[in-house]
Amino acid sequence: MKHETKTHGAARAVAPKPALRRFHQARWDEPIIFELSVAGQRGVLPPEPEAAIVETAGDVFDNLPASLKRKTAPELPEMSQLHVLRHYLRLSQENLGVDLNVDVGQGTCTMKYSPKVNDQLARSHKLSELHPLQPLESAQGILEVMYKLEGMLKEISGMERVTLQPGAGSAAIYANISMIRAYHEARGEGAQRNEVITTAFSHPSNGAAAKVAGYKIITLPPDADGYPDFDALKAAVSKRTAALLITNPEDTGIFNPRIEEFVRLVHSVGGLCSYDQANANGILGITRARDAGFDVCHFNLHKTFSTPHACGGPAAGACGVTKEIAPFLPTPTVEFDGAKYYLDYNRPQSIGKIRPWYGVAPNLLKAYAWIMSLGADGLREAAEIAVLNNNYLLHQVLKIRGVSAPYAQGKRRIEQVRYSWEQLASDTGVHSEEIGWRAADFGTHYWLSHHPFVVPEPMTLEPTESYSREDLDEYARILNHIAEEAYSNPEIVHTAPHNSAIHRIDQESFDDPEAWAVTWRAYKRKYKK
Amino acid sequence: MSKKQIVYPYIPNSVPAVKDAMLKAVNAKSVEDFYADIPESIRFKGKLNLPEPFLSEAALTRHVEGLLSKNQSTRDVLSFLGAGCAQHYVPAVCDEVNSRSEFLTAYAGEPYEDHGRFQTLFEYESMMGELLNMDVVNVPVYDGFQATATALRMAGRITGRNIALLPATVMPDKLSKIRDYLKPDMQVELIPFDEGTGLMDMSALKNQINAQTAAVFIENPSYLGFLETQAEEIGKIAHANRAIFVVSVDPISLGVINPPVEYGGDIVCGDIQSLGIHMNYGGGHAGFIASRDEEKFVMEFPSRLFGVATTSVEGEYGFGDVAYERTSFAVREEGKEWVGTAAALWGITAGVYLALMGPQGMEELGRGIMQRLRYAVRKLNQVAGVKTRFSVTPHFKEFVVDFNGTGKTVEQINQALHERGIFGGKDLSAEFPSLGQCALYCVTEVHTQADIDTLVNAIAEVTK
Known part of the structure; x- marks a missing residue:
């Protein structure tokens, strides 16, 4: 029907397809799930106990005091199975997973591809339906995975031992500071060493977790070049110093070349050094925590080692420690006696438990499988390409009007960059946050920075190894397009997003105890009287 | 040879x-x-000493499946293990939703890219709120241990006091976590339990509570499976001493068991593994914390609290962070404890589970578990030398079986059960030496009459 092409063309009512993707998120206007409830509908039926059970059991509530017997049924939604599924699938379409977008905009988060095969393997009932207390001889496969993953992370960090118990990165930071505290206590210096030093560009959980562990926090500002200020460290260290908690490269993507001096200085006063390796993705096989003198370190397995981010967990953290700190590791450790794998609880100096059982097993399996799919050469390739991608994106982004990459001018970056739109904001009145909202219109994420904003009008991009050159070019084109809009038609940025599932949210209620509503029942009580 | x-x-x-x-x-x-x-x-310098990789997906799959095949799962055998991690039926829709790329691979986007994550987590909070009869529920923390430890710290901050009173029946692993987490600011004191009923020794509670008591904590059901029937009175004693009453619950019990707020609970916490999440060798946990909608409570949560709001379009719902300034994201170490990646997808999953179950499902499920438990208890008590402990007290899901009268250790019995394709209950002899040779058994809706009969017959056989 070739002859129809012409008439078709002439009949176009819509503007031609532009250079940039015409993304539009699904907009299902999905009600709150309670609004979908229809009295009597059922989603699943629980298995009924057999008649003999019911008969033998009798009235199971006969010895329950009135105070413990539920009087009115919980007002959960009543829905058929399809309706539950449909509700959640519609909401899933209003959510942007890595698998769907060029997810370089969530800097510091290491949004890499999580291989599907690893998810599939972890769903096996040979893992998902394992009970943590089943006999060790019936769990040799997963114990072997944990033991070998520890071995690989030991090699990658240069450390003596690694625990896989923490539930995520911040839990690993806490485990490390708890071990540091136990170490100083064991040496009789627990009370004396009551200060922890961290840096302004470190993840907020470093200071926050150390404070939970009882420490006073000293934060080093960046110096003029963006490095943690060495003079400030000199002024901060003393016999009160328990530890330095530091990241390298920091979220600026700048590697601190004096890191050994930092470590030596802290060691010289008897403090320990803890390396937050949330930013390890660019340096796998390039430089290791132990080689720079660190006593403890941690990896986020959901970042560098690819286990999916899962909307914010389940994740997994891994803490590496030196021989001196190893006695304080959480219990149990996974050991191998040459014939079988087992759990060792006999660790008298241990800090005890960080979480139930042994760690987030499915994610440990996924991290293991990821490393096993790449090997030493592949890990190094991942790191090098992550860094190449970042420097390539940096090169493209710096061509855009109004943006800069503060600090370390003319230097290369490792795996991410914290940019600044200060110039654009002062030229146009468009703020970085609004650029992010506008970026949503093109089907991408965008992230500013942790608080406080040391870099004005910040934007943090981390491309990882997962994205192609074309992906990076596309992301840079989106940013360029928005910057051009800011200069020519700022209103379109100010009023973004336009293509999202929802429109601009009214923020006032979130900080007002009279108005906020954390549950639907609270909302109904406050607004639907 | 040149490298490929x-x-x-x-x-x-x-x-x-x-x-x-x-x-x-x-x-x-x-x-x-x-x-x-x-x-x-x-x-x-040089190359990391790592195993040779399996470059093809096919080879990798064969390798990993080979490792996993060394495991025996609770689908291969009959399991009665619990101890805070239980085998429940996971509806297919739960796995379908949490396997979706859109949720599984998303992270920390704004409500404009990730509206779905915000709404599903708000709905999770809301459905938990209905189960608990409470207006404030957090986005999940790592697990129930963490939820309890944080709930106790919240009580410490609210009261300005520094002692938490816990029942001596708390799982030692959980106690270890709590002690480590509270260490610099709060002390933990244990209240002894009655050896006959398992219940809290009330006179000890009255003796130990004082003006330094920040929190009185109970578990309902307890680690050992019994329900703390004195809960209401314990709450009154806590309140009379201006302490916060913190109660940990297994949320799957709440279709039939009263939510703690109805007997005085101020902060309620626990683990949601039971709500549609596979055991995952202990990797399927997530914790919840709930309170009344009072500013003094809300401002002490470290976790994210997703709230519902209006948008610039009438009738549209949007979501965002309630009282963000209390978090470490906003103010670093000046925030309440810390917040970070934890277990959000398990929260979404638990929401799916509660929506599928509905009020009727939760009621039927809870009743069914109690019926199976009582059936198992009655049958086991007919086995010579075997009796169940604390049986005058009502139970939910878990119970203690006393093998002292059999002349055999739990270790021997469990080994013999394993040979018969059964994972027996958790050996309590190291954790609670005063109980001697006792084991913690768990029955849920996955167990049929035939399963329980098989267990009882096997126990009779191996204890002969």
């Missing part, structure tokens, strides 16, 4: 020509240029 150039499926720019073109585009000679700031002294 590998193009990695997960690394698109590992194509040599692409790599070269990109290096050229940024005026770099090699990737070494990017690492110029890393001093030679800390450069790793």
Whole structure:
């Protein structure tokens, strides 16, 4: 029907397809799930106990005091199975997973591809339906995975031992500071060493977790070049110093070349050094925590080692420690006696438990499988390409009007960059946050920075190894397009997003105890009287 | 021999020509240029000593499946293990939703990209709120241990006091976590339990509570499976002493058991593994914390609290962070404890589970578990030398079986049960030496009459 092409063309009512993707998120206007409830509908039926059970059991509530017997049924939604599924699938379409977008905009988060095969393997009932207390001889496969993953992370960090118990990165930071505290206590210096030093560009959980562990926090500002200020460290260290908690490269993507001096200085006063390796993705096989003198370190397995981010967990953290700190590791450790794998609880100096059982097993399996799919050469390739991608994106982004990459001018970056739109904001009145909202219109994420904003009008991009050159070019084109809009038609940025599932949210209620509503029942009580 | 150039499926720019073109585009000679700031002294020389990789997906699958095949799952055998991690039926829709790329691979986007994550987590909070009859529920923390430890710290901050009173029946692992987490600011004191009923020794509670008591904590059901029938009175004693009453619950019990707020609970916490999440060898946990909608409570949560709001379009719902300034995200170490990646997808999953179950499902399920438990208890008590402990007290899901009268250790019995294809209950002899040879058994809706009969017959056989 070739002859129809012409008439078709002439009949176009819509503007031609532009250079940039015409993304539009699904907009299902999905009600709150309670609004979908229809009295009597059922989603699943629980298995009924057999008649003999019911008969033998009798009235199971006969010895329950009135105070413990539920009087009115919980007002959960009543829905058929399809309706539950449909509700959640519609909401899933209003959510942007890595698998769907060029997810370089969530800097510091290491949004890499999580291989599907690893998810599939972890769903096996040979893992998902394992009970943590089943006999060790019936769990040799997963114990072997944990033991070998520890071995690989030991090699990658240069450390003596690694625990896989923490539930995520911040839990690993806490485990490390708890071990540091136990170490100083064991040496009789627990009370004396009551200060922890961290840096302004470190993840907020470093200071926050150390404070939970009882420490006073000293934060080093960046110096003029963006490095943690060495003079400030000199002024901060003393016999009160328990530890330095530091990241390298920091979220600026700048590697601190004096890191050994930092470590030596802290060691010289008897403090320990803890390396937050949330930013390890660019340096796998390039430089290791132990080689720079660190006593403890941690990896986020959901970042560098690819286990999916899962909307914010389940994740997994891994803490590496030196021989001196190893006695304080959480219990149990996974050991191998040459014939079988087992759990060792006999660790008298241990800090005890960080979480139930042994760690987030499915994610440990996924991290293991990821490393096993790449090997030493592949890990190094991942790191090098992550860094190449970042420097390539940096090169493209710096061509855009109004943006800069503060600090370390003319230097290369490792795996991410914290940019600044200060110039654009002062030229146009468009703020970085609004650029992010506008970026949503093109089907991408965008992230500013942790608080406080040391870099004005910040934007943090981390491309990882997962994205192609074309992906990076596309992301840079989106940013360029928005910057051009800011200069020519700022209103379109100010009023973004336009293509999202929802429109601009009214923020006032979130900080007002009279108005906020954390549950639907609270909302109904406050607004639907 | 020249090395074969590998193009990695997960690394698109590992194509040599692409790599070269990109290096050229940024005026770099090699990737070494990017690492110029890393001093030679800390450069790793050589190649990491890692196992040879399985480059093809097929080979990787064969390798990992080979490892997993060494495991025996609770689908291969009959399991009665619990101890805070239980085998429940996971509806297919739960796995379907949490396997979706859109949720599984998302992270920390704003409500404009990730509206779905905000709404599903708000709905999770809301459905938990209905189960608990409470207006404030957090986005999940790591697990129930963490939820309890944080709930106790919240009580410490609210009251300005520093002692938490816990029943001596708390799981020692959980106690270890709590002690470590509270250490610098709060002390933990244990209240003894009655050896006959398992219940809290009320006179000890009255003796130990004082003006330094920040929190009185109970578990309902307890680690040992019994329900603390004195809960209401314990709450009154806590309140009379201006302490916070913190109650941990298994949420799957709440279709039939009263939520703690109805007997005085101020902060309620626990683990949601039972709500549609596989055991995952202990990797399926997530914790919840709930309170009344009072500012003094809300402002002490470290976790994210997603709230519902209006948008610029009438009738549209949007979501965002309630009282964000209390978090470490906003104010670093000046925030309440810390917040970070924890277990959000398990929260979404638990929401799916509660929506599928509905009020009727939760009621039927809870009743069914109690019926199976009582059936198991009655049958086991007919076995010579075997009796169940604390049986005058009502139970939910877990119960203690006393093998002291059999002349055999739990270890011996469990080994013999395993040979018969059964995972027996958790050996309590090390955790609670005063109980001697006792084991903690768990029955849920997955167990049929035949399963329980098989267990009872096997126990009779191996204890003969």
